Amino acid sequence: MVNNSAKPHSAITASNILDMITRVLNKAAAIEKEPVDIGHGLFLYASEVHLIDMAGRYPEEGMSQIASRLGITKGAVSQTAKKLEEKGYIERANPEGDRKTVFIRLTERGMDAFLWHTAYHEVVNQNMAEEVEKLSARDIDTLFSILLRMETMLDNCPVVRNKITAQFIQKKLANPDTDI
Template structure:
């Protein structure tokens, strides 16, 4: 196998997948009778539901975005009445996030939907050896690190 040709094909497939994913992110989904949530909002809601004791800085780190990006999405979720902020009793600068009752309802429904969506991926992964699955995980971790490094280098020159 020609590695240069394979590298080009991998990059083209990755870019195509990213574009499709970005298109999906722009589609709001009705999560209940009152709320339409964009993908970034649903993802933030899930992250808050999964990690109720994390502060805004930790959320930004976990999601690979800036604190400003977290605050922007959280503000939209607050306006929709599904998330609220609160300050730590010990540190006034530390801001935590929690789901409201409406947020918890959406979070639980979204968790169930995510389990249904991931079933085809699990079936596909079950067709392959543990080594192949681990290789795929390793490659995505490498790509994640590569993109972080590329972003750092690009922002140095701006």
């Protein structure tokens, strides 16, 4: 954690909070990066498991709707579906007379992965529920408020990054021999 005594107390607190958020996000990202073998001798990556989950929960939806639910492009869904099809977890199907709509159907292996993912989230969600039960209603409201503010801050990060990068480059070009 950053503790620069030249900073005002609120800046130190903000820095410590950002350090903690970064640590939590890094831990979550590490979990998502770790592939899993659920007993078929094949690794499944997070993007594949999420697509299997969507196909299991929304079998009546096409790839476009699933892409929308996941917040990714139809092309990304198509690439992941191709990998899962090669691994034997899904089959792609078109409704009779409709070549545009593509549905993802779980195979037996895919259903195993879906059931594994469901069981995993039951435990994770139960653990989260137990932690939330320890909070007061006021703490929960405060937590939601903080998370909404964090979301807004993160939504603004690309704009801030571009602005600071442009300023940095401009200063560097104006003073190439100095450290900025």
